[in-house]
Amino acid sequence: MNVYLNCKPNNYDGESDLLTVEVPSSYTEELMGHVRPIAEQKNIDAGKILKDIIKQSITEIERRSYERKSRKNKRR
Numbered sequence: 001m002n003v004y005l006n007c008k009p010n011n012y013d014g015e016s017d018l019l020t021v022e023v024p025s026s027y028t029e030e031l032m033g034h035v036r037p038i039a040e041q042k043n044i045d046a047g048k049i050l051k052d053i054i055k056q057s058i059t060e061i062e063r064r065s066y067e068r069k070s071r072k073n074k075r076r
Helices: 025-042 046-063
Strands: 002-006 018-022
Touching: 002 046, 025 046
Parallel strands: none
Antiparallel strands: 002 018
16 A cells, blocks of 8 residues: 655645655555544544554654664773
């Protein structure tokens, strides 16, 4: 399944980037298993919920710090 996202903020007038996210078929049903109940509960289109989940995931990954910690013992 391919999902196309425009990652441009609403108030941004510059160039926009279109992000293509390819969800492997093995994860599609698992992901939609999370999306469908939310869409039914909120009465919103499942495609919109899916895009919101992906955008929030991207934001969370960008926020995290993945720097490796020094493995050397400080006593050396």
